[in-house]
Amino acid sequence: MASAGLYPELNEAALAQFVTALEGGGTSTLSSELADEANQARGSIEFFKCRVPVDPSPAEPGVSVELDAAVCMPRGSGPFPCVVMPAPWADLGWVAYIAQAAKLALKGYIVLAYTPRGFGKSGGQVEVGGSLDIRDGSAVTDFLLANLPAADPSRIAFLGDSYGSGISLLVAANDPRVKVVGALSTWGSLFSAFYENDTQHTASVDALRGAAANARLSERTQWAFDQMQNGDNISDELRDWADERSPLKAVDRLDRSDLSIFFAHAWHETLFPVNQTLELFNTLSAATKLLDLSIGDHSSPEMSGLIGLPNRIWSDAHRWLDYHLKGLGELDGNTVVSQIMWSKTLESSPDWDAATGTPTRLHLTGPVAGATDGGLAEKPLNGWSTVLATGTDTPATVAGAIIKTGYAEMLGKPKVYPTAEISRTDAAVWTGEPLTGTAKVRGIPGLRLTFQPSAANAGFVAYLFDVAPDGNASIITHAPFTVRDASPGEPVVADIQLQAAGYDVPAGHRLMLVVDTKDPFYGDVNEAGGKLTFSSPEGAPSYLDLPLA
Incomplete structure (x- = not known):
C-alpha cells in the first residue's frame, strides 16, 4: 500500500511489516532487501517502542504530551553516537524511518525516531516547527540520554526528511548538544517557500493539508494555512508566524563552528523551492556544510532509501554521520554536489559560487x-x-x-x-x-x-x-x-x-x-x-x- 499525500512511493505496509519482523515476526511479505536487513538486524541490534513524555510548556500550562517513538541500538555498553530522527509530515510517523534506523544501528549508532506532536500516535497538536516542536526535540534528547546509558552525550545528530528536516535544523539552532544535522528536502525560509515573490503557493498548502487530514492541527496552524490558501493580503502576523519557523531567521544560533550540516534538495522542488534553502546554505559561514542537489521533486531523490533500497542521498548522509560522529572516512573538500538534468552527471564544487x-x-x-x-x-x-x-x-x-x-x-x-x-x-x-x-x-x-x-x-x-x-x-x-x-x-x-x-x-x-x-x-x-x-x-x-x- 503506497502512502498518500507527500510520499506517493512510500510503502507503508512494507515498513509496518518490517517493524513486526524486528519484533520477532516473519519476513515472508517483505522484499528481499528488507527481509535480509530485518534478519540481520534481529540478531545484532535491540529494537523497542517507547513513549517520550514532554513537560508542559508556559504556553500550555498543565498540558502534558507524550510522543510516539522507537529505538534501534547496537548491543553493548558503548558509548555509541546518537541519531535522533523527527518523522516526516505523515500519519505513519517514525515508522517511515525504520529501515534507515536499522541500517544505522547495525553500523553502531543509537537511533531514536519519533513522531512529532499532532501526528499519528503522538499527543499534542501540529505546530509546523514552532517553539513546542523545538522543546520536544530537546525533550527527546533528554529522554535518550537519561534512559540509554550507552549513549554518548558528546556525539548527537538530528537527521530528518521533509518536516523532520526543518525540525532538526530548528532544534540544532536552539540546543548546542546537537553537533550534526542531516536536512533532506528541507526549508530555509518558510515564508519564501509559501510566498515566492509575493505569490501564494496554494498547491503546496493544499498538499500539506491533504497529507495532514488525520492530524490534529493547532488553531494557530489552521489560521496560518487559511491565510496562505485564501488570504488576499500578506499580513505582518503571518510573516512573523513563518519567520518563527524558519532556520534562516535563526542562523545566528545555527551557524556554529561545532555544527556540521548535510543538506539534500531537488532542483524541481515544488513544496519548498530550492532558492530559499540555497539562501540558508550560503548564509552559513562557520558551520561545516554540504549540499546534495538532485533531479526530482520533494523527497523523491531519497525515497527509495526509506523503503530499504540503495540510495545515493542516504549513502551520502551516512558518510556525513560517519565522518563527523565517528571520525571515519574522508571528505574531499567540496561542499556542493549537483546531479545535472537530464544526464544525471554528478558535478562537485568547493562552494556555490564555483558551481x-x-x-x-x-x-x-x-x-x-x-x-x-x-x-x-x-x-x-x-x-x-x-x-x-x-x-x-x-x-x-x-x-x-x-x-x-x-x-x-x-x-x-x-x-x-x-x-x-x-x-x-x-x-x-x-x-x-x-x-x-x-x-x-x-x-x-x-x-x-x-x-x-x-x-x-x-x-x-x-x-x-x-x-x-x-x-x-x-x-x-x-x-x-x-x-x-x-x-x-x-x-x-x-x-x-x-x-x-x-x-x-x-x-x-x-x-x-x-x-x-x-x-x-x-x-x-x-x-x-x-x-x-x-x-x-x-x-x-x-x-x-x-x-x-
Whole structure:
C-alpha cells in the first residue's frame, strides 16, 4: 500500500511489516532487501517502542504530551553516537524511518525516531516547527540520554526528511548538544517557500493539508494555512508566524563552528523551492556544510532509501554521520554536489559560487514581421510591446502534479510541453535561435520584465524551457511574480530570480521563455479580462540573465 499525500512511493505496509519482523515476526511479505536487513538486524541490534513524555510548556500550562517513538541500538555498553530522527509530515510517523534506523544501528549508532506532536500516535497538536516542536526535540534528547546509558552525550545528530528536516535544523539552532544535522528536502525560509515573490503557493498548502487530514492541527496552524490558501493580503502576523519557523531567521544560533550540516534538495522542488534553502546554505559561514542537489521533486531523490533500497542521498548522509560522529572516512573538500538534468552527471564544487556559471545576458526582443514570438538576443532591441490577456491557463505549467512529476523526472521521463499549443494570446513567448553547442545552465537565472498591468493587482508566472527541434519542450526552471496596489497603466519593473537549475540544453535545441498569468500551483490575483503589456523601454530593458558554465 503506497502512502498518500507527500510520499506517493512510500510503502507503508512494507515498513509496518518490517517493524513486526524486528519484533520477532516473519519476513515472508517483505522484499528481499528488507527481509535480509530485518534478519540481520534481529540478531545484532535491540529494537523497542517507547513513549517520550514532554513537560508542559508556559504556553500550555498543565498540558502534558507524550510522543510516539522507537529505538534501534547496537548491543553493548558503548558509548555509541546518537541519531535522533523527527518523522516526516505523515500519519505513519517514525515508522517511515525504520529501515534507515536499522541500517544505522547495525553500523553502531543509537537511533531514536519519533513522531512529532499532532501526528499519528503522538499527543499534542501540529505546530509546523514552532517553539513546542523545538522543546520536544530537546525533550527527546533528554529522554535518550537519561534512559540509554550507552549513549554518548558528546556525539548527537538530528537527521530528518521533509518536516523532520526543518525540525532538526530548528532544534540544532536552539540546543548546542546537537553537533550534526542531516536536512533532506528541507526549508530555509518558510515564508519564501509559501510566498515566492509575493505569490501564494496554494498547491503546496493544499498538499500539506491533504497529507495532514488525520492530524490534529493547532488553531494557530489552521489560521496560518487559511491565510496562505485564501488570504488576499500578506499580513505582518503571518510573516512573523513563518519567520518563527524558519532556520534562516535563526542562523545566528545555527551557524556554529561545532555544527556540521548535510543538506539534500531537488532542483524541481515544488513544496519548498530550492532558492530559499540555497539562501540558508550560503548564509552559513562557520558551520561545516554540504549540499546534495538532485533531479526530482520533494523527497523523491531519497525515497527509495526509506523503503530499504540503495540510495545515493542516504549513502551520502551516512558518510556525513560517519565522518563527523565517528571520525571515519574522508571528505574531499567540496561542499556542493549537483546531479545535472537530464544526464544525471554528478558535478562537485568547493562552494556555490564555483558551481555557478557566468551570467550571460539575453535581451528580450519583439517579434519580427510575420512571427508571433519575440526573440532572445545578444543585443538589446527596444521599442516593442507585447500584450497578453489575463485569467486563462496555458499548457505552460510548473509540473503535471505536485511531487509526482518528480518521480518521472528521476526515471529520465520529464514532462513534455507542446509549445505550439501555448496560446500566444494568453502567453508572451520569446524564443532563441538553435544552439550551436551545449548550453550548461548552472545556478540561478535572473529575469527582468517591464510590464503595465491593467488592474491594481497583477501577476504572472515565467517559465524557461528547453525546446527540441520537434517543438516539444522540457522545463528548465520557473518563478512566479505578484504585484499588489499598483497604478493601472503605469510600468512595473519585475526583477526576479528563477529557481536554481543544473541543466544541459543540447546543441540544436532552443531556449524559450514563456510568461502566462495562471498556473494551478499558484494563487491568481489577476482580474478576468485584464491585460498585461510587456515592453523593453530604454530606462528599464527586459532581459534574461542565464548563468552558463
